[in-house]
Amino acid sequence: MTALPDFAPADADSLPLHVISPDDLPDWLAGPGAEWAGWLTAAGFKAALGEVQLLPGTAGLAGAVIGTGTAQTRARGRFGLAKAVAALPAVDWHLSGALTEAAAKEAVLGWLLASYRFDSYRPGKPAPALPRLKLPEGLDGETLLAMAAGEYLTRDLINTPSNDMGPEELQAAFFALAEAHGATASAIVGDDLLAQNFPMIHAVGRASPRAPRLLDMRWGSDGPQLTLVGKGVCFDTGGLDLKPSAGMLLMKKDMGGAATVMGLALMIMRLGLPLRLRVLVPAVENSVSGAAMRPRDILTSRKGLTVEINNTDAEGRLILADALTYASEEEGATIISMATLTGSARVAVGPDLAPYFTDDPAMATAIAAGAATGFDPVWRLPFWDAYEPMIEPGIADLDNAPSGGFAGSITAALFLRRFVTTPRYAHFDIYGHIPADLPARPKGGAGQGARALLYALPEMLDL
Template sequence: MPPAFADPAAPSRPLHVIPVADLPGWRAAQPAEVAAWLQATGFEAALGDLRLIPGPGGVAAAVIGHGTEKTRARSRFALARAATALPAGNWHLAGNLTAAERDEAALGWLLAHYNYTRYRPAKPPAPRALLQAPEGCDTARLLAMAAGEWLTRDLINTPSSDMGPQELEEAFLALAARHGAETTVIRGDDLLAQNLPMIHAVGRASTRAPRLLDLRWGHTGPLLTLVGKGVCFDTGGLDIKPSAGMLLMKKDMGGAATVMGLAQMIMALDLPLRLRVLVPAVENAISGNAMRPRDILTSRKGLTVEVNNTDAEGRLILADALALADEGAPALVISMATLTGAARVAVGPDLAPYFTDDAGLARALEAGAAETCDPVWRLPFWDGYESLIEPGIADLDNAPSGGFAGAITAALFLRRFVENPRYIHFDIYGHQPADAPARPKGGVGQGARALLAALPQMLDL
């Protein structure tokens, strides 16, 4: 079921949000039996600690700890614990929360209800604890962000048996149809005829044909082009991954899933811009016609690429798509990809690293990240490493040796295909390794909400 808020006209019970510093005064103002109950249950207002308050008809209210400034800084969406722990029914927030804290609580509540159940026995949907949207919240924006995130999570969580290039195409076309967008799909050998040779080279070994998905929406305003890596499963190709390395490869289309989630947000909110979304959708498989180590490919842009590792395939398909994007002279180009393990080593799974040469874009993005609880971290397009991606026999090397700065060299490789200086590249993880408030274990979007919040400043909307 899609995320939703409670009917604002319906009766609701209060969820009191209490910081540690306010607990003594708040408890002293409560009826004696409530104060005694909280004392007996050991409630100390630790961040996310929840207690139900009994009343004549059962549960009359609830209280949740808001911790200290220090503990709040270390956790996102802590109040969302209540969304899945409270009894079903309507609830409203009570307490001295800032506007930003109310937005965070409301968004976290929506995200916390996500549950991937496609392969479980069908059950009637369980009643939910629904939150009344706090006063002053932009409910349309919060709902759009939640719906976009749910789409991203669904796509990433679906195993490759049911989310190959064809199924990703179907999801892409369904997204376009919901919002009246136009689409074009180039499949199989037509990729060669349309000068998209590296997408073809990566995907041709699979029994599931490679393709480029192209969505266009909007008629006025600046042109925003999103490019998402759609590797629906990655064996590594002839440089085959060990079995342990393939366990999460259903998420290798996380870049595609995230730009589709962002597109859902943009179109649902009817932002005053023109949107183009490009998704090269492939499976990196093994067969007699698979690309080989040391093959040299000629890209759409005309640059030649020596394939020094067939497991560095994502940057190859993105390169052709980025060259195509650049030809349209967009106001802003953004690529998103689950591209390198080096990015995860650098910043872990919780941060979305990004690259840009434009300091203004970076400032807008980081402000948007703080506003939407969607953390990002800037890494450099370090020109000093350009020589690492130049093999000598071809213009570019898709997998430089040495093991240093893998995320940066991958980003530099992609930048060679974009002349537009207003370019942002994200190297995301797309997976939540353990349950956290509002983020159950599994697929997760990264950077999309931050971008949504930053777009008005980035594009002067």
């Protein structure tokens, strides 16, 4: 796993990073920053969001300034202050300025997330040293580090190419996570899935020489039960309904749901939250061979519901269905599924928002509050009952790919809901990828919704 940066020691010598808004800039230049007024004016410093300027001193570097931008620019993007990580020299720094607790927390979390580098495949090009930040007084550093560690794990798993991150390798990462935190883990592999009644996980993965499997982790002995279920399609060709080549370019990220629930599990276990955690990951590769499932096949699920396969590229909901049925067999659990499930979700909300579904108003309230606290935007979409007939093909109980093209994310969520018996259920249809570099979010794999859920858990589970 990519090494997590640490905070600069509290007693270490450090340089000030002055955080200044455009409104406060004139007063700062006339007061505390007067000695640099000419320097900054000549440099054209306007305190735009993430704008950094080094400050000279008689003995060398005296510090730096960074702009917060206007309220409008801050509303248009998170973690603007994280631009400092790439702009500052690799020495120790501390924040200076009148930051609210929330602003300081966003700055520190952004700093940690911006320090991520995925260099596993460039051993001859080591990453440059990065600046370190002192933890401001009053902030919970352990939670910030736990969130960063979970995100690093998620990014590493998604960014690893599929030749090195198939079902077996995902299992190895899953088991390593369990071992590192004193959890127990097991796997049901290959034809044992049929023997133990996971027929749809087997059907999706049987065409690949890399055997399908169901991964199961348990941690904690007291408190409410939380079960996380993550889609682990390690590569998705589309099956016999083959994707075009352009459609396969990002398919190493189709295990982003699994990667995200594993990142969230890391956060929960590292922080020692008082709950009983279970993580289920159906891990498969959706490949093409003579053993592949065919369009118009009808599969019988673990729950006994029959499913007509009207598109072999709508495979994620099939493996999740068996896993969700298994999760629901444990009474009293709160269940959350996360999956890179539909392109319709991206059309609806784009890559920056994670849409989610729940019928439980209390869960929705907690998730919305957690999203704001964790700087992790989500958007609630409806389990719209009026669309239920769209997933009923007539020849079988369910259709895995309704025709018509409307409400694809909703119909997929409705499909999953058929396999869950508890009302305490939420489903996240995430993207798991950043298309272009953003502050604290480099292009590539990304977790979505995990921090929102971490902050939602105390209210959601009454911890």
